[in-house]
Amino acid sequence: MDRFLLMTCFVRAVETGSFSAAGRDLGLGQPNVSRHVAALEDYLQTRLLHRSTRKLALTPEGERYYAEVRRILDAVDESESSLRDNLAPSGLLRVACPTALAHKFLLPEIPGFLKRYPALALDLQINDRYVNLVDEGAELAIRIGHLEDSALKARRIGMFERVCVASKAYVTQHGIPLTPDDLREHDCVIYTLLSSGATWRFRDTEVSVTGRFRVNSPDAVRDSVAAGLGIGYGPRWLFEDDLESSCLQILLSEYAAPHVPVQLVYVANRLLPRRASVFMDFVTEVFTRIPALNSTLR
Incomplete structure (x- = not known):
């Protein structure tokens, strides 16, 4: 029994989420990976994975074993790498x-x-x-x-700075916020995958913003702000081209958060x-x- 192969199949099944994906990754095929993991469980006399039609899930014993085996495989890989x-x-x-x-x-x-x-x-x-x-x-x-x-x-x-920006058309129609708290009265374009959600961070304060347009793409935030849909917030480099062309302008620069x-x-x-x-x-x-x-x- 090639225990190294069995451990490799187990680890890749955990990391890819399925026997099929692990089989493709290892070039072994789904049936072989499933059989090797079952053989490993028989050898250890322990259930490592809960199987369902949708996904694999580690048992408590599987979690402990995965952490140890992952370290073993990493050590082997590092040893081979240093030599070869x-x-x-x-x-x-x-x-x-x-x-x-x-x-x-x-x-x-x-x-x-x-x-x-x-x-x-x-x-x-x-x-x-x-x-x-x-x-x-x-x-x-x-x-x-x-x-x-x-x-x-x-x-x-x-390191980079985050900026608050708007198009000239937007500020002409709606005015310029003078403090971060003023953003509560404005239409803001919200990036839904921002780690802080709809809370924008400034120096010494955070502001919860609202807006009629929410999107999960940084590029879409940039484009929609340039189109005048609202005020945007994000890395300066994301808006750099539009800032240089004067399509957008920076707001609240005196309240900028740390880089x-x-x-x-x-x-x-x-x-x-x-x-x-x-x-x-x-x-x-x-x-x-x-x-x-x-x-x-x-």
Whole structure:
């Protein structure tokens, strides 16, 4: 019995959420993965997974075993990497990144990264929801904001300012808010995936805003604010082109909140494979040269 194979199948089933997805990922097929996980449970004489038609769920014993096996597989991967891939990291690297940040800054650099490391493959997961690195199998995530999860470690790769903006047409019709509290009387475009919800942060205060238009895309926030649908709030770099063309103007600049960090995060108790380390070094090198991600208060 190849226990290493059984453990690998179990871990990928947990991280992908199904035997079918794990089978595709490992090139083994769903029946084999299901059979290998069942064999592992028989060997351990313990149920590791609850199976249903919709998803897999870890049992309490499975949760403890997953954490230990994940560390074992990471240690093996790191050992092999140090011997075999010291100069040429290889394998599949999974990285999660917010949508606007990926399109604006990361995607243009990916060709250079893949050219530098030809034996490495990259699975870039672009979305604006919170990605659980343990449950979803990503080794790294680029996140905006301060780290609050003690199970993670972070490397800061940038800083930017958040701004409040509106089109000239909007302020001509509705006036300019003079304080953050004045936003309560205005139509605000609300980005529904903002971690603070419909609460906008300013220096020394937070304001709950309302508006007739809500959207889950940062680019849609920018476009709708430029179209005069309301006041927007977000990273300055998201609105930079429209600010330079004077399509938009910054509001409440004297109340600007402290700058926001951009961070690469990873699970604290895992050994990072070399492919993850070189990606972190590459992105840090690139992002430190981008003025919009190394801004100072203006």
